[in-house]
Amino acid sequence: MSTTSTTTPLQEARDRIDDIDRRFVELLAERYAVVDDICKLKEEEGNTIKDHDREAELLDHVAAVAEEEGLSPDLVRRLFGEILSHSVERQQERRQEAADDPEGPDSDASEASPVDPSVSTNGHARPAPASTADALSRPENGASDRSYPEVARDDTTDRTVVRVGDVEIGGADPVLIAGPCSVESRDQILRTAEAVAEAGGRLLRGGCFKPRTSPYSFQGLGAEGLDLLAEAGERFDLPVITEVLAPGDVAAVAARADVLQIGARNMQNFPLLKAVGRAERPVMLKRGMMATIEEWLSAAEYIVGHGNPNVFLCERGIRTFESATRYTLDLSSVPVVKERTHLPVVVDPSHAAGERRWVPAMVRAALGAGAHGVMVEAHPTPDEALSDGPQSLSLDRLAEIGQLFASQSA
Numbered sequence: 001m002s003t004t005s006t007t008t009p010l011q012e013a014r015d016r017i018d019d020i021d022r023r024f025v026e027l028l029a030e031r032y033a034v035v036d037d038i039c040k041l042k043e044e045e046g047n048t049i050k051d052h053d054r055e056a057e058l059l060d061h062v063a064a065v066a067e068e069e070g071l072s073p074d075l076v077r078r079l080f081g082e083i084l085s086h087s088v089e090r091q092q093e094r095r096q097e098a099a100d101d102p103e104g105p106d107s108d109a110s111e112a113s114p115v116d117p118s119v120s121t122n123g124h125a126r127p128a129p130a131s132t133a134d135a136l137s138r139p140e141n142g143a144s145d146r147s148y149p150e151v152a153r154d155d156t157t158d159r160t161v162v163r164v165g166d167v168e169i170g171g172a173d174p175v176l177i178a179g180p181c182s183v184e185s186r187d188q189i190l191r192t193a194e195a196v197a198e199a200g201g202r203l204l205r206g207g208c209f210k211p212r213t214s215p216y217s218f219q220g221l222g223a224e225g226l227d228l229l230a231e232a233g234e235r236f237d238l239p240v241i242t243e244v245l246a247p248g249d250v251a252a253v254a255a256r257a258d259v260l261q262i263g264a265r266n267m268q269n270f271p272l273l274k275a276v277g278r279a280e281r282p283v284m285l286k287r288g289m290m291a292t293i294e295e296w297l298s299a300a301e302y303i304v305g306h307g308n309p310n311v312f313l314c315e316r317g318i319r320t321f322e323s324a325t326r327y328t329l330d331l332s333s334v335p336v337v338k339e340r341t342h343l344p345v346v347v348d349p350s351h352a353a354g355e356r357r358w359v360p361a362m363v364r365a366a367l368g369a370g371a372h373g374v375m376v377e378a379h380p381t382p383d384e385a386l387s388d389g390p391q392s393l394s395l396d397r398l399a400e401i402g403q404l405f406a407s408q409s410a
């Protein structure tokens with residue numbers, strides 16, 4: 001009996017796919033070879049590895065090509081976000097290899113730092129880690145806690161001040177960060193931004209990629225929301241902060257936002273922590289709702305250890321047996337964290353309280369506890385908000401919160 005191997009149309013189509021995938025990977029290899037060339041050129045010119053404007057341009061370009069080809073621009077942005085993130089990792093490895101070269105100096109770790117020196121850690125006694133491997137294999141320095149030596153503080157460590165434009169988080173005055181839970185429309189974010197600026201807020205918040213408990217709840221406007229948030233921030237001269245949910249979104253979010261937010265649900269999303277560690281934007285790390293202070297600081301260590309020293313923490317309440325409030329605002333974490341780390345810490349009373357009328361008291365309490373800032377949610381019409389309306393302040397109440405800050409720095 002003889003068997004004839006006839007190729008079916010399905011098999012033929014699969015062969016074509018295999019061929020395309022092969023060319024895909026070959027093209028990727030070709031792309032990374034160019035990345036290596038760029039790395040050398042940047043080093044010769046003394047440039048830093050990351051260039052957010054260039055990344056924004058590149059992502060816009062591939063999204064436009066996707067649109068022409070009838071593909072989803074968001075999908076293509078995400079794919080290229082991953083590719084860019086690996087490019088940065090590769091460039092950092094190349095620089096590290098160059099620094100480890102016997103010709104090169106091995107004593108001055110900061111010289112090989114992938115971190116943009118213009119985004120300074122001012123006051124941080126230790127230099128930024130030269131590389132992931134270097135930072136994460138560094139022996140315990142005696143005074144530091146074993147699981148977070150880079151972020152640990154001892155009596156000789158200066159405090160980190162995170163600079164975002166001319167805003168200082170961890171400086172002399174506490175900072176007000178405010179904005180809607182989610183960016184919903186141009187009108188909504190512009191009206192809120194105006195009120196934030198008038199209230200003396202220094203940073204504008206607004207979620208674009210929303211981590212919602214239910215998959216049927218509003219998920220945010222995504223890339224369109226980022227554009228609206230950036231426009232509102234520019235109009236009212238407020239740097240913007242927004243949450244990034246996935247490693248593949250880091251490049252797109254960093255291209256538009258001044259500060260990257262890691263939400264409570266992602267505090268221990270280690271691939272995401274590493275990805276923002278490689279970004280050159282400051283990061284606000286929220287405390288996980290079930291996380292101990294030790295776990296929170298260890299999560300911060302991931303970011304700092306991967307090359308980004310510009311991290312500040314945000315206490316947003318933890319889950320306890322109490323059900324009268326949405327979470328329990330653990331304000332005792334503020335003095336504890338200030339003792340254990342040199343990183344600044346701010347407080348988000350909105351997500352903890354879950355109810356707007358309790359927010360002003362918790363803002364006062366947070367300032368009393370010594371927080372370096374407070375983040376609150378506010379909305380022009382809170383009862384119509386697409387997310388977290390019950391805890392969002394009206395714009396009038398936001399102005400009153402601003403008064404608390406004015407009296408603090410007077």
Ligand code: PEP
Nearest residue numbers: 207263264265286316351
């Ligand atoms: C937020 O700040 O938008 C948010 C989702 O908060 P959390 O991650 O603290 O729940």
Ligand code: MN
Nearest residue numbers: 181377387388
């Ligand atoms: Mn919210």
